[in-house]
Amino acid sequence: MEFITLDSHTKNPLIDYFYQFKITEKDLPFETLILPVGSSNIAYNFCEEDILFTHKKNKSFYNKLTLIGQFYGSYEILINKVNYNVGFDLKPTSLYKIIDKDVSFVTNKQKQLKDFHFELYEKLNPLFLKYKDDITKLIESINNEFDQLTLSKDKNIEHIDKAIAIIIKNEGIIKVTDLLKEVPFSQKSLEIQFKKIIGVTPGKYIRQYRFMNLMRKYVSKQIEIRDLIFQSNYYDKSHFEKDFKLFMNQSSKKFFHEDYPLLRKILKES
Template sequence: MTLKYFDTDNLSPIVEELFHLSFSKDTVPFESTILPICSTNITYIYSNCQSAIFKGNKMPLCDLIVTGQFYESYQFKVKKEGHSYGITFHPTALHKITQLDIHKIKNKHLPLKAFAPQLFELLNPIFLDYKDDANKLTKALKKTILELPIVTNKTIILIDKLITIIHEEEGMLNTYELLDYVNFSQKTLETQFKKVVGLTPGKYIRLHRFLKLMRKYEGKEINLKDLIFMYNYYDHSHFGKDFKYFMKQSPKTYFKSDHPLLNEYLNK
């Protein structure tokens, strides 16, 4: 299993990551837990033997797909060798590009053609033309992304500001505190945030906090005990409940196993 990232400096704040994921014969079959990273993705899977399983629902992964915001982890399986190339968007970017309700694809992997046909028609030929050359594909996608019409308004600008605040605070705040930065009600905030980002602000905050903790742990920046209290968990029991909710297993079970793909992208 090889995960490679490409430079995205000139694509900010639309694209957060461009990545190429490949599996050779000696690394399949492969299975991994996938922890959501508070973003949406568009990915081309050059194989028909990959799938995602979420709450018992198996979703085949092939050709050009869009991945909505997931609030819980899911299982990723690969049966045969192959590769994929993906785009990870800033939390508000897919809405700015498509003007579609991102919450409608929450916890889903769908064919991009079914969700955003015009974007599919634009991107699909590029993925096919450069399927065997990741560097040329990267260059072509960058050019196309920079030419995309980006639609924004006062509400989206405010949501971008709130996301920046959530990230700066590493998720250690609540929805009520966000209301100090906007001029509308909590209900309106939740409705608009969910439409633009795909999750309610409360769920986004909770997931982002857990994700930051896991990244610091996997990066060996600080021990787990100190991280638990640094991220405002009351005790190990409180942390254990969040861990089991997001990862679908206890911390004890998780830390006994190897998670190469998860470790790779959490350490980016």
């Protein structure tokens, strides 16, 4: 199994990072948990067989050029054939800026890009096929296409971008009421705009970001898990276990005795 994030000389403000993911014969069958990092992503799966997605007992398949929406909680993937996958994570508000419509209808879902946004599919699909074996050129070409997109711009997006920046700066250790002091929304308006532009409510985003950041620090071995629990503002271990079960769909005891190399790589490198 190989997962690497890819550097590029050209950057686009809509894209967080590019990645490459490979599964070889010796890895099969490959099954793992994925903990989302707070954004949507677009990926091309070069595989003879669809990848099986399972999220809260809901199963779906994906292959070729696919949009993976904002997920709340982890999902599982199962791969039974040799796999080569290239994609990129979008910044939290990027999908809304591109499509200019409520993105919550793809929350906890993955969709063929051609069925979701055919215009974007027509721009990207030929690039993935043409530069499948030249990642540097692929990244450059995608960045160039994104530079030419006409984006939605309004004050609501600016305010949600600001709210996201505050959440990230505070590592998710923040309350929705704290955001209301920084952005000109009522609590109801903030929830409506946040869900429309990001895909989930601010409360859910904060809760998941805090947990994801804790797991990222643990995987990077910056600190012991018992210290992280209290530094991340969990009242006690039972509250941490409640979030662990919610986001990982298993107990922490079980997780820490299993090996999830892909999940660890994503948390470490993203």
